[in-house]
Amino acid sequence: MSTGTPIAEAAGLAAPAGTPALIQEPGTLAAFWRRLRARKSAVAGLVIVGLLILMAVFAPWIAPYDPTATDWGNVRGAPSFVHPFGGDEVGRDVLSRIIFGARASLGAGLVSVALAVSLGLPLGLLAGYAGGWIDGVISRLTDALLAIPFLILAIALAAFLGPSLVNAMIAIGLSATSTFIRLTRAQVRAVAAEEFVEAARAMGNPPWRIARVHILPNIVPAILVQATLTIAAAIIAEASLSFLGLGQQPPEPSWGAMLNTAKNFMDQAPWMAIWPGLSIFLAVLAFNLFGDGLRDALDPRQRT
Amino acid sequence: MLRFLVRRLALAVPTLILASMIIFALQQLLPGDVATALTGEERDPQVIAFIREKYHLDEPLPVRYAYWAGGVLRGDLGESIRLQKPVSELIVEKLPVTLELACLAMLVALAIGVPMGVLSAVKRGQAADTIANGIALWGLSVPNFWLGILLILLFSVELGWLPASGYVSPFESLSENLAAMVMPAFVLGNAIAAVMMRHTRAAMLGVLGSDYVRTARAKGVSPLRVTLRHALPNAAIPIITLGALEFGQLLSGAVLTEQVFSVPGFGKLMVDAVFNRDFATVQGVVICTAATYIALNLAADLLSAAVNPKLRRA
Amino acid sequence: MTKPLLDVRDLAVAFDTDGGAVHAVNGVSYTLHEGETLGIVGESGSGKSVHVLAMLGLIPRPPGRITGGQVLFEGRDLLALKERELRKIRGGAIGFVFQDPMSSLNPGMTVAAQIVEPLRIHLGLDARAARARARELLDLVRIPNAVARLDQYPHEFSGGQRQRVMIAIGLSCRPKLLIADEATTALDVTVQAEIVALVQELKRELGMAILWITHDLGVVAGISDTVQVMYAGRILERGPVDDIFSDPRNAYTLGLLRSLPDLSGGRAGRRRLHQIEGAPPDMRHPPPGDPFAPRNAFATPRCRTEMPPLAQAPGAAPGHLVAAWYDLPNLLRQEVAR
Numbered sequence: 001m002s003t004g005t006p007i008a009e010a011a012g013l014a015a016p017a018g019t020p021a022l023i024q025e026p027g028t029l030a031a032f033w034r035r036l037r038a039r040k041s042a043v044a045g046l047v048i049v050g051l052l053i054l055m056a057v058f059a060p061w062i063a064p065y066d067p068t069a070t071d072w073g074n075v076r077g078a079p080s081f082v083h084p085f086g087g088d089e090v091g092r093d094v095l096s097r098i099i100f101g102a103r104a105s106l107g108a109g110l111v112s113v114a115l116a117v118s119l120g121l122p123l124g125l126l127a128g129y130a131g132g133w134i135d136g137v138i139s140r141l142t143d144a145l146l147a148i149p150f151l152i153l154a155i156a157l158a159a160f161l162g163p164s165l166v167n168a169m170i171a172i173g174l175s176a177t178s179t180f181i182r183l184t185r186a187q188v189r190a191v192a193a194e195e196f197v198e199a200a201r202a203m204g205n206p207p208w209r210i211a212r213v214h215i216l217p218n219i220v221p222a223i224l225v226q227a228t229l230t231i232a233a234a235i236i237a238e239a240s241l242s243f244l245g246l247g248q249q250p251p252e253p254s255w256g257a258m259l260n261t262a263k264n265f266m267d268q269a270p271w272m273a274i275w276p277g278l279s280i281f282l283a284v285l286a287f288n289l290f291g292d293g294l295r296d297a298l299d300p301r302q303r304t
Numbered sequence: 305m306l307r308f309l310v311r312r313l314a315l316a317v318p319t320l321i322l323a324s325m326i327i328f329a330l331q332q333l334l335p336g337d338v339a340t341a342l343t344g345e346e347r348d349p350q351v352i353a354f355i356r357e358k359y360h361l362d363e364p365l366p367v368r369y370a371y372w373a374g375g376v377l378r379g380d381l382g383e384s385i386r387l388q389k390p391v392s393e394l395i396v397e398k399l400p401v402t403l404e405l406a407c408l409a410m411l412v413a414l415a416i417g418v419p420m421g422v423l424s425a426v427k428r429g430q431a432a433d434t435i436a437n438g439i440a441l442w443g444l445s446v447p448n449f450w451l452g453i454l455l456i457l458l459f460s461v462e463l464g465w466l467p468a469s470g471y472v473s474p475f476e477s478l479s480e481n482l483a484a485m486v487m488p489a490f491v492l493g494n495a496i497a498a499v500m501m502r503h504t505r506a507a508m509l510g511v512l513g514s515d516y517v518r519t520a521r522a523k524g525v526s527p528l529r530v531t532l533r534h535a536l537p538n539a540a541i542p543i544i545t546l547g548a549l550e551f552g553q554l555l556s557g558a559v560l561t562e563q564v565f566s567v568p569g570f571g572k573l574m575v576d577a578v579f580n581r582d583f584a585t586v587q588g589v590v591i592c593t594a595a596t597y598i599a600l601n602l603a604a605d606l607l608s609a610a611v612n613p614k615l616r617r618a
Numbered sequence: 619m620t621k622p623l624l625d626v627r628d629l630a631v632a633f634d635t636d637g638g639a640v641h642a643v644n645g646v647s648y649t650l651h652e653g654e655t656l657g658i659v660g661e662s663g664s665g666k667s668v669h670v671l672a673m674l675g676l677i678p679r680p681p682g683r684i685t686g687g688q689v690l691f692e693g694r695d696l697l698a699l700k701e702r703e704l705r706k707i708r709g710g711a712i713g714f715v716f717q718d719p720m721s722s723l724n725p726g727m728t729v730a731a732q733i734v735e736p737l738r739i740h741l742g743l744d745a746r747a748a749r750a751r752a753r754e755l756l757d758l759v760r761i762p763n764a765v766a767r768l769d770q771y772p773h774e775f776s777g778g779q780r781q782r783v784m785i786a787i788g789l790s791c792r793p794k795l796l797i798a799d800e801a802t803t804a805l806d807v808t809v810q811a812e813i814v815a816l817v818q819e820l821k822r823e824l825g826m827a828i829l830w831i832t833h834d835l836g837v838v839a840g841i842s843d844t845v846q847v848m849y850a851g852r853i854l855e856r857g858p859v860d861d862i863f864s865d866p867r868n869a870y871t872l873g874l875l876r877s878l879p880d881l882s883g884g885r886a887g888r889r890r891l892h893q894i895e896g897a898p899p900d901m902r903h904p905p906p907g908d909p910f911a912p913r914n915a916f917a918t919p920r921c922r923t924e925m926p927p928l929a930q931a932p933g934a935a936p937g938h939l940v941a942a943w944y945d946l947p948n949l950l951r952q953e954v955a956r
Contacts, residue, residue, distance in 0.1 A: 144322035147594045151556035152574070156590050159578040160333040236447050240560055243449050244575055256447075263453055263564065267461045277450030285445035292441075429680065513678070515721040521676055522716070523736040523787065524709035527701075537726045 035297040042293020048286035056102035065093035067100040068251045076269040086271040089261055097253035098275050104247070104254035105283055108169050108238035109231040115173030116180050117227055123177075124184025129192065129211055138181060145178035154237055158246040165238075165254070168247035172237045176230050183226050187219035194218075221298040228291035232284045239280045255280045312605050316598050323594040324376065327587055328369050334583070376591065382584035384577070391588035394573060399592070401471060402569035405488055405561070406554050412493025413500050413550070418543065420497070421504025425512060426531055436501060443498030448557050452491045452564035459487065469566035488565045492557045496550050503546045507539035514538075541608045548604030552597045621693070622649035623794060623827050629687035631665070631672040631851075634680055638902045643669040644851040645687070647928075652794065655821065655828040657842030657859070659835055659874065663898055665851035666831050667799050673697065674712065675704050691795070710740035713793035713826075715784045717800035722784060723772040729756075729783055730768035733790055740791045755786040759816060778809035782816065789820065797829045802837055814840050835878050839863060844937075847871045850899055850909035853928055857938030867931040867940040869914040870894075908943065916944045 036042055055062060074087030085094035127138035145153070157171035191197060192215060200210050241247035242256030250257065255276040262272035340352060356362060359382075360371050375382065381391035424436035460468035467484050474481040511517060512535050520534045559571030566572070570589060577585035631643035643665040650656050660666040671677045673689040673696050689696040691712070696704060708714075716722040724732060733752040737743045743751060749768070756764035759782040772780055781801065788796055798817070802810040814837060821828060830841055838845055839859060846856040847870060855868040866872045873894040896913035899905050905912065911921040920943045931940040 140318060140322055143319045144326055144594075147319055147323045147598050148327070148590060149552035149556040149593060149597060151559065152552075152590055152593050155559060155574065155578065156327070156330055156586055157333070159586055160330045160583070162335060232445070239447055240449065243560065244563060244578075246578065259450060259453065266453065266457055270457055270461075273450070273453045273457065277447065277453065280447045280450060281445055284447070285441065288441060288445050515716060515718065516724040518671075518676055519714070519716055519722045519784075519787070520724065520735070522674070522708050522714035524705045524707070524739050525735060526705065526739075534724055534727070538724070 032297055036293060039293040039296060041289045042297065045286045045289030045291075045293060048282060049290055052102055052106060052283055052286065055099055056106050059100045059103060063093075063096035063099040065096040067092065067096040067253045069093075076265060076272070078269075079271055085275045086269065088258070088269070088272050089265055092251075094258075094272060094275055097258060098255070098279050101253040101255045101258065101276065101279065102283075104165055104242070104252070105235050105238055105256075105280065108165065108172065108247070109235040109283075109287070112169045112173035112176065112234045112238070113227050113231050115170065116176035116230065117223065119173075120177045120180025121184050121223065124181040125188055125211060125215070127181065128185040128188025129207065129215070135185070139185065142178045142181045142185075145175075146182070150175050150233070151237055151240060154241065155244065155246065158241055163246045163249060165242075165248045165252075168238055168241045171241070172234050175237075176234060179230065180223065180226065183222060184219060187222050188215055191215050191218045225291055225295040225298060228287055228294055232287035232291065235280065235284050235287065308609060309606065312602055316602050320595060320598050321373075323598075324373060324591055325369060327590050327594070328372055329365070330587065330590075331583055332365070381588035381591070384582050384585045386577070386580040386582045386585075391585050394585060395570070395588055395592055398568065398570050398573045401567060402555075402558050402562070402571060404474070405485060405492060405558055405567060405569060406551070408485055408489035409492035409496065409554055409557075410547075410551075412489050413496035414547070416493070416497035417500025418504050421501040422508055422531060422536065424501070425505045425508035426527075428509065436505070440498040440501045443494050443501075446494070448491050448495055449560040449564045451494060452487065452561060455487045455491060456564070471567050471569075484565075484567075488561045488567055491564070492554065492561045495557060496554055499550055499553070500543070500547060504539065504543050507542040508535060511535045511539045545604045545608050548600045548607075551600045552593075555593050555596070622690075623652045623654075623692065624650040624829075625688075625690040626669075626673070627688040627690070629669055629673065629689060630685040631668055631677070631682065632685050633677075633682050635902075640901045641685075641904050642851055642901060643672065644904060646848070646851070646853055647687075648846060648853065648856065650795070650827055650829060652827055653825050654844065655830060655842045657830045657832065657838035657845045658848060659832060659838055659845060660848035661833050661898070663850070663901065664848040666833075666848045669851075670797055670799065670829065670831060674708055675701060676708075706740070709736040710791045711794050713788035713791065713796045715781075715788040715796065715798040715801045718804040720772070720777065720780060720804070723780060725772055728769050728771055729775070733768075733783070733787055736787065736790045751790070752786075755790055756783070758789070758820070759783070759786045761786075777805055778812060781805060781809075781813055785813070785816065785820070789824065789826075792824065793826055795827045795829065797831070799831045800833070801830070803832065803834070810837065817841060835874055847874070850901065850904060852909060852925070853941065854908075854910065855931075855938075855940045855942075856928065857931070857940075858935055861935040861938045865931075865934055865938070867934060867938070867946060868910075868942050869916050869944070869946060870910045872946055873913075908941070914944075916946060918944050 069092060071087065071091035071093075074083055074091035074093070076087060076089060076091075079086040083093050083095065085098060088094055088097065123138055127135040127142075148156075153175040154168075154171045157174055158168050161167040161171060197210060197214050200214050205213075238247055238254070239256030239259070242254040243260045245257070245260060248254030248257050258276040259273060259280075262269070262276065265272055360368050363371075372382070379392050381395070383389070384391050384394055387394065420436045420439065424433040427433050456468045459466045466487055469484075471484055472480040508531075512531075516538075517530060517534055520530050525534070555570075558569060559574055561567070562569045562571040563575055570592075574586060574589040577583075577589065626649070627647050629643055629646045630641070633640045633642055642663075646665065646669050648656070658666045658670075668677060668682075672682065672684055675696075684697060687697065691707065696707070699707075723729075730749060730752050733755055734745070734748040737748040737751050738745070741748075741751075752768060753764045756767065761767060761779055761782055767775075772783070775783060781804075784801070788798070801817075802813050805813060817828070818841060828841070830838065832838055842859050844856065845859050845862045847854050847862070847868065849870050855862065855866065855871045862871065863875065866875055877893055894913060899909050899912065905922070907923045907925055908914070908917065908921040911917040914921065924943075926941045926943045928939045928941045930936070931938045934940075
């Protein structure tokens with residue numbers, strides 16, 4: 001008897017020999033999809049993410065107005081049939097700006113995380129697999145980067161790079177890289193210690209082949225979960241940078257930047273503050289829901 | 305215990321040095337000539353020459369770093385170009401404000417997050433657990449600057465109960481200070497509360513499933529006492545350690561919160577510096593943040609060692 | 619015959635899992651009288667621990683759930699009691715000693731704090747009296763220098779001493795029934811023997827009934843009056859300890875005995891050790907008949923379809939009950955008999 005959960009084991013929950021392998025087959029894609037679908041919140045997250053992406057892609061066809069066109073008749077106009085979300089400080093249609101703003105938010109979330117993964121994954125693989133001084137250098141560097149809080153680093157980077165949406169994406173991506181290095185490295189070391197990797201090595205497979213065929217597929221789930229949750233953090237980061245004026249530059253719409261101007265007109269036009277914030281919240285919530293569901297579906301042991 | 309301390313310190317120092325190198329190297333990102341960028345719109349060749357001389361800009365990068373790091377070690381973080389004041393002086397001036405905000409926010413986070421996490425672990429799978437998890441998800445997903453704006457809208461604009469912005473030193477008027485800080489502290493603590501709730505829940509679930517909790521129940525100890533006396537102290541170690549890591553998040557959040565509520569702290573200093581292209585100040589703030597973060601990690605390790613009787617007596 | 623202290627009637631326990639309900643205990647009935655020591659033997663998954671934890675409300679619910687039966691303790695049905703009333707019995711009239719005293723004692727509380735708890739809850743002692751009593755209890759379980767050790771933490775005690783502390787906690791309120799769940803399993807063989815000797819001594823002094831749960835037949839032989847063999851959530855055999863060892867009637871009991879090294883000296887090594895082939899059944903779908911039948915060479919077709927009742931074994935000592943549709947060959951029975 002191990003020390004785990006004596007009651008569960010005593011009750012025969014520890015899957016006696018001969019039971020159908022219920023827990024032991026996380027492998028097949030179909031099984032994973034079934035587990036994911038069983039989680040209502042994850043499905044809801046996925047649906048919202050999908051709708052937001054559609055909204056961003058088809059913004060020019062959905063938006064009722066040009067998001068940068070000013071209309072003096074609609075300056076801080078209250079929500080109405082013509083402008084359901086109202087007008088901003090120079091009379092632009094808030095709804096259209098929200099719809100176009102999805103491009104900046106989702107774009108920044110996806111691009112910056114893609115950047116972080118494409119830098120962090122190889123470095124983490126290298127550190128975890130090569131070991132020795134290479135691992136030492138990469139790990140110390142990662143520690144140092146992690147010592148600077150994510151958003152502070154992103155702000156500092158954006159400050160030195162200069163304010164623009166692209167630079168904000170780069171800043172956020174670089175700031176998130178260290179997380180992926182550390183995660184990949186830890187995963188690689190865990191997987192590399194497994195017997196099937198030992199066996200592959202013993203059979204004389206070259207290291208890059210072992211990394212590609214045996215290690216990479218096994219660490220993908222963890223990276224995927226982290227990436228999804230990091231997109232949520234990156235969307236908040238982009239909104240934060242734009243809110244501070246370090247991201248999307250006017251007049252192009254971005255939810256964070258919209259909040260920045262809305263702050264000055266709170267008593268006269270509260271709708272200017274409500275819709276962009278709600279949009280950020282919804283997007284972040286959707287990615288968080290989906291990420292949490294993904295984690296539970298990929299790792300049945302961590303179920304709650 | 306002493307050996308433990310020495311070992312942790314030996315790890316922290318190189319991390320800090322490396323972080324300072326990264327922060328110093330940031331100025332290489334500036335487009336164009338560093339001296340010109342540092343002086344901003346000022347184009348007086350004499351000033352540029354003076355800056356070039358003062359920051360040893362003609363020397364290679366490692367030498368410049370050595371000068372800078374030497375200064376940092378003596379407490380000299382350079383000079384704010386905009387405010388004509390030593391950066392260290394600015395930081396010392398603004399830091400207490402942010403520390404007060406951060407501590408109040410941490411208090412909010414603990415006061416909300418820990419009881420909620422305990423409750424959801426004890427009522428695992430029941431309605432209370434679902435609700436607590438929902439609140440945590442909300443806390444993690446709501447951008448704190450937006451929450452700040454909404455609170456201002458409600459409590460300042462609509463109800464007029466609390467000041468929308470500004471800061472009063474607690475030594476001038478404690479009540480006014482708290483009135484100004486209550487919204488920022490709540491906003492900042494909110495996201496951390498969600499994280500603390502998740503940490504607490506996970507730690508409590510682990511402990512509640514342990515053999516010694518079963519022993520306590522077998523002794524006839526009441527559920528309340530089992531939770532508070534037997535389980536929570538043993539769950540405290542991971543809660544403390546992980547909580548300390550959230551201080552970084554707290555400092556990040558402070559930048560935005562201070563911006564929304566115009567609190568004249570560390571974060572506001574950084575943002576203002578960013579807009580005034582006052583890069584020495586930006587670097588100074590970031591290095592102080594990193595140092596604080598590393599120190600807090602160290603403190604968390606020591607604290608968890610202090611809580612753990614095994615390490616305490618050893 | 620006097621009224622039994624503990625009367626378990628048809629107790630059944632299940633655990634809900636994603637793969638369906640695991641039927642851990644499937645109708646267990648037995649009695650235990652005052653001052654009697656009953657050894658319950660079985661491998662992990664046999665339900666021996668779970669049924670005892672379940673009757674005192676100590677299994678996590680959910681996923682655990684009691685699906686039937688009654689448990690009368692001093693005439694009161696424990697399963698019908700409210701948690702609040704059950705709490706008065708746990709640690710009071712019924713004391714517990716758990717396996718692995720390292721994990722079963724709270725690492726963050728001093729030994730005194732842990733011993734004092736039941737004294738204050740059940741006996742209503744004030745802090746001072748409870749502490750004095752805690753010291754006496756450490757003396758009772760033969761921990762030297764008790765005064766100095768009260769304020770130490772569990773990790774400062776050796777494994778055997780920690781188990782003594784556990785026993786002190788179990789005995790603290792002078793229980794009528796002491797339940798020892800694998801109380802010696804995590805210990806070295808020599809320490810095991812010390813603990814068994816201590817319990818025997820304390821039993822003579824205090825006269826409580828003991829429910830000794832273990833997978834180790836050897837330990838049971840040294841301590842019990844009666845032995846009860848459990849498998850897959852059922853009792854397969856029960857009888858006076860000597861009789862079970864000398865005259866086993868169930869194939870599973872026989873298998874257990876044949877897997878036991880003969881430590882009686884003299885003829886050691888003359889007997890070959892046997893291992894029971896096969897694995898226990900999947901408790902999500904317990905077999906309709908005798909759960910041991912698939913692993914039993916002597917099983918009859920009836921064994922696979924119908925659970926045999928637990929009844930007096932023909933020709934055995936009175937009180938020796940067995941659940942079996944078959945008869946074991948004499949030859950094998952004699953082989954294990956001393």
